[in-house]
Amino acid sequence: MTEEIKNSNWKLRKGQIIAAKQMTASEKWFDIKLEDGDLDHEPGQFVQVELYGIGEAPISVCSSPTKRGSFELTVRAAGRLTKYMHGLGKGDWVGIRGPFGKPFPVKLMTGNDLLFVAGGLGIAPLRSLINYVMYNRREFGKTDILLGCKTPADMLFGDEIAGWQKRLDVNFSCTIDRSAPDWKGNVGLITSLIPGVSIIPEKTFAVVVGPPIMYKFVIAELLKKGLPERQIILSLERHMKCGMGKCGHCQIDHPKNYYCCKDGPTFTYEEVKEAKKL
Amino acid sequence: MNYHILKKDELDGFIKKLAGKMKVCAPVAKGHNNFAFEEVTSAGGIALSYIPTILPPKKYFMPPREKLLDFDISEGKPKDTASLEAGETAIFGVHTCDLAGIQCLNMVFSERPRDYNYLLRKEKVFIIGLECGGYCDEHASCALVGNHYPNGGYDLFFTDLGDRFIIHVNTQKGEELVESFCLAKAASADMIALDKVREGKKAVFKNEIGVEPGKLPEIFAKGMEKKVWHDIGERCVSCGNCTNVCPTCYCFDMADTINLDMKTGFRTRTWDSCQFETFAAVAGGENFREERAHRQRHRLYRKFKYPLDKFYRAFCTGCGRCTRACMAKINLKDTLKALAAESK
Amino acid sequence: MKTENDPVTIAAKPKVAFFDFACCEGCQLQVANIGETLLDVLGAIDVVEFREVMSEKYDKDYDVVIIEGSITDHHAEERIKKIRARAKVLIAYGACAATGGVNGMKNSFDLDEIRKSVYGDDYKLFDSTPTRPLHQVVKVDYTINGCPIYPPELIEVLKCALRGLPYTVPDNPVCAECKLNENVCMYERGVACLGPWTKAGCNSWCVNNGNICYGCRGEVKNPAKNANDVIGKYNLKPELIKNKFDMYNKCKEADTNGNRK
Numbered sequence: 096m097t098e099e100i101k102n103s104n105w106k107l108r109k110g111q112i113i114a115a116k117q118m119t120a121s122e123k124w125f126d127i128k129l130e131d132g133d134l135d136h137e138p139g140q141f142v143q144v145e146l147y148g149i150g151e152a153p154i155s156v157c158s159s160p161t162k163r164g165s166f167e168l169t170v171r172a173a174g175r176l177t178k179y180m181h182g183l184g185k186g187d188w189v190g191i192r193g194p195f196g197k198p199f200p201v202k203l204m205t206g207n208d209l210l211f212v213a214g215g216l217g218i219a220p221l222r223s224l225i226n227y228v229m230y231n232r233r234e235f236g237k238t239d240i241l242l243g244c245k246t247p248a249d250m251l252f253g254d255e256i257a258g259w260q261k262r263l264d265v266n267f268s269c270t271i272d273r274s275a276p277d278w279k280g281n282v283g284l285i286t287s288l289i290p291g292v293s294i295i296p297e298k299t300f301a302v303v304v305g306p307p308i309m310y311k312f313v314i315a316e317l318l319k320k321g322l323p324e325r326q327i328i329l330s331l332e333r334h335m336k337c338g339m340g341k342c343g344h345c346q347i348d349h350p351k352n353y354y355c356c357k358d359g360p361t362f363t364y365e366e367v368k369e370a371k372k373l
Numbered sequence: 374m375n376y377h378i379l380k381k382d383e384l385d386g387f388i389k390k391l392a393g394k395m396k397v398c399a400p401v402a403k404g405h406n407n408f409a410f411e412e413v414t415s416a417g418g419i420a421l422s423y424i425p426t427i428l429p430p431k432k433y434f435m436p437p438r439e440k441l442l443d444f445d446i447s448e449g450k451p452k453d454t455a456s457l458e459a460g461e462t463a464i465f466g467v468h469t470c471d472l473a474g475i476q477c478l479n480m481v482f483s484e485r486p487r488d489y490n491y492l493l494r495k496e497k498v499f500i501i502g503l504e505c506g507g508y509c510d511e512h513a514s515c516a517l518v519g520n521h522y523p524n525g526g527y528d529l530f531f532t533d534l535g536d537r538f539i540i541h542v543n544t545q546k547g548e549e550l551v552e553s554f555c556l557a558k559a560a561s562a563d564m565i566a567l568d569k570v571r572e573g574k575k576a577v578f579k580n581e582i583g584v585e586p587g588k589l590p591e592i593f594a595k596g597m598e599k600k601v602w603h604d605i606g607e608r609c610v611s612c613g614n615c616t617n618v619c620p621t622c623y624c625f626d627m628a629d630t631i632n633l634d635m636k637t638g639f640r641t642r643t644w645d646s647c648q649f650e651t652f653a654a655v656a657g658g659e660n661f662r663e664e665r666a667h668r669q670r671h672r673l674y675r676k677f678k679y680p681l682d683k684f685y686r687a688f689c690t691g692c693g694r695c696t697r698a699c700m701a702k703i704n705l706k707d708t709l710k711a712l713a714a715e716s717k
Numbered sequence: 718m719k720t721e722n723d724p725v726t727i728a729a730k731p732k733v734a735f736f737d738f739a740c741c742e743g744c745q746l747q748v749a750n751i752g753e754t755l756l757d758v759l760g761a762i763d764v765v766e767f768r769e770v771m772s773e774k775y776d777k778d779y780d781v782v783i784i785e786g787s788i789t790d791h792h793a794e795e796r797i798k799k800i801r802a803r804a805k806v807l808i809a810y811g812a813c814a815a816t817g818g819v820n821g822m823k824n825s826f827d828l829d830e831i832r833k834s835v836y837g838d839d840y841k842l843f844d845s846t847p848t849r850p851l852h853q854v855v856k857v858d859y860t861i862n863g864c865p866i867y868p869p870e871l872i873e874v875l876k877c878a879l880r881g882l883p884y885t886v887p888d889n890p891v892c893a894e895c896k897l898n899e900n901v902c903m904y905e906r907g908v909a910c911l912g913p914w915t916k917a918g919c920n921s922w923c924v925n926n927g928n929i930c931y932g933c934r935g936e937v938k939n940p941a942k943n944a945n946d947v948i949g950k951y952n953l954k955p956e957l958i959k960n961k962f963d964m965y966n967k968c969k970e971a972d973t974n975g976n977r978k
């Protein structure tokens with residue numbers, strides 16, 4: 096007794112890869128066009144990418160919604176599915192569910208100064224917001240971008256970053272963890288860049304995205320600067336399997352019972368400071 | 374109030390007639406005081422007196438392995454169809470704890486975004502409850518969570534009155550069934566007998582852990598760092614028995630299967646367990662709940678803390694299955710008592 | 718779905734060969750038990766060597782080799798290395814190949830003593846080494862555990878191998894599957910069962926058929942620290958569990974000495 100479920104939330108939108116590029120040894124960039132129109136996401140949201148016959152993986156959208164016609168993903172080859180996805184290229188089809196998750200609180204941030212702190216692959220979800228801010232630049236105050244990478248070879252969106260560096264309406268600083276022969280910039284952890292940024296705590300929002308280990312130290316630095324807890328925005332990493340707050344995998348050990356896929360992945364520090372792990 | 378009567382010697386006829394209309398499932402004995410809901414065609418195989426089955430009736434609402442999508446990638450652009458595999462089913466003899474379990478799942482899956490696989494399948498299940506006169510065994514804690522009396526969640530509800538069952542008809546679907554089966558209306562003597570059964574239960578069912586249920590949210594709110602979690606974490610074998618047998622555990626995993634033609638396949642959802650090692654791990658290698666103690670703690674917070682905030686009810690039904698099924702003798706009542714004692 | 722950068726280098730109809738070392742060949746026999754799907758399997762692959770059913774020899778490279786049995790002497794070691802050199806993908810097939818299986822019991826004894834008891838006074842004429850599963854000798858790409866293997870798992874692994882995808886052996890205890898099959902727990906029947914420590918993936922095949930779990934798929938990666946609570950609950954002795962595990966898992970010690978892969 097099998098019947099079709101027409102309105103199933105498990106149904107997939109069909110997306111075709113219209114461009115792809117290997118960015119670093121472990122990260123590949125994809126530009127995907129949905130056959131049924133725009134993704135209609137907001138900065139900070141993610142999608143479930145289905146590779147038919149292999150499975151689904153949650154991936155942050157790294158393009159701004161101001162870019163129409165297609166959306167972009169940066170995929171690190173970390174698991175079975177993402178490794179396989181690295182083998183895909185222009186013309187290949189994938190299934191898409193989403194967008195899912197609570198976006199960055201763009202409306203609350205309007206009119207305020209912004210401090211972006213990205214570590215490693217954290218630049219991918221953050222790029223959706225940075226490019227949104229660039230597009231609507233006059234809506235926001237002073238904007239600083241701090242970026243940390245392991246080595247210069249791990250830097251993502253190098254061409255675009257070069258553009259940010261040239262802009263007069265954005266302050267950009269970058270640091271690498273370990274020194275490299277042809278590197279003339281900062282060396283050290285991303286936390287070392289924070290004291291050098293001058294901020295007015297009451298009117299600044301910091302948006303921090305990076306590996307779990309980074310949060311503790313960056314947040315401590317930001318609090319030292321007097322930034323209110325609810326103006327520190329994070330995007331947390333969990334394995335979001337269903338995207339609908341049901342499968343249980345992404346639940347955060349926190350008194351408020353947060354599902355990262357539905358209540359997050361973006362949170363204010365105030366919301367999640369009681370979490371057992373960030 | 375709509376009550377009907379079924380004489381006990383007519384039960385066999387009732388089940389047979391019902392089985393003529395749809396698949397009927399009921400508790401049957403599996404030996405060694407184990408029971409399971411299985412398909413029956415007569416009353417003969419039904420265990421009317423049974424302790425909670427190995428798996429709760431959730432298996433009929435959310436099968437352990439369920440197909441969500443069929444897909445075909447033989448042409449460039451993939452095609453997929455969402456499908457539901459379900460038939461009309463009656464479950465007979467559902468205890469009040471398990472009725473509560475189904476109610477909990479209903480709440481979860483009706484939350485938006487809705488899960489139509491669950492919701493559409495639920496519509497096909499006809500539920501016949503069965504009242505318990507006493508505790509199933511020492512592991513049950515149904516009085517703690519108020520599930521020793523029926524609180525809805527059924528189409529028909531049977532209470533044993535000695536030589537007959539009195540049936541509470543709770544839904545239109547139930548009404549149509551008893552009408553078509555020409556069951557007699559209950560007389561006032563039957564109603565008095567029912568009241569007596571219910572009154573008698575008051576003396577039998579007592580709060581099993583000696584802690585006021587109203588105090589539990591506070592105990593849990595302050596309980597994250599208690600020693601009891603480490604004690605049970607030391608013993609846990611991470612087999613997932615406690616969650617598989619739990620009537621309100623619904624965590625799941627999803628996977629694709631490709632057929633040997635390498636062109637067609639399907640996507641399934643299977644029961645998963647927060648007790649498994651990699652349940653909260655991400656592809657990069659980080660595991661957000663690596664310790665068994667934290668996984669056990671998480672399981673109980675999902676019964677006694679989180680759902681109280683979200684759905685205003687505990688997601689423990691008091692059935693006692695997790696205690697019975699635990700390979701390491703982790704006992705729910707003892708755990709709650711220890712937590713309460715530590716919180717004093 | 719894929720059009721460029723395809724990492725799968727295996728031919729459309731890959732050449733597959735079966736080989737056996739120290740084993741009972743029971744796992745190869747399981748191929749016959751695949752049932753209806755066997756025809757689909759044979760449609761997807763080209764079996765070029767399979768001693769149990771054909772006598773032809775194949776002299777080119779193999780896309781996939783499926784190896785049953787453990788390595789128990791120097792001759793076997795040379796032979797498996799030669800096979801490995803000719804194979805794109807090597808599948809360790811069954812407990813003997815995957816974990817050493819029952820052959821590992823040999824390792825419980827002093828090698829010369831055990832040789833003497835098997836071959837008598839002339840034992841030195843007979844080549845023999847401690848038992849090793851394949852991964853302690855050559856690189857293994859896929860592992861199919863079990864004594865015998867569980868046929869549906871063979872099909873899943875084959876599909877992964879044909880697509881160049883990794884296969885993850887389930888790392889939950891057998892109980893996880895056994896409970897879903899609504900078996901009466903063996904411990905409730907008063908019998909000690911290795912399910913709580915053994916890797917699942919077999920759909921609790923033995924228990925479904927009234928037997929206990931013998932631990933043939935090997936221990937889970939992170940077994941419970943002590944078995945006392947499980948055992949104590951049923952008045953059994955912990956040594957009983959250890960002895961039962963020795964039947965299939967004696968080669969495990971070598972893995973902890975850095976011999977894996």
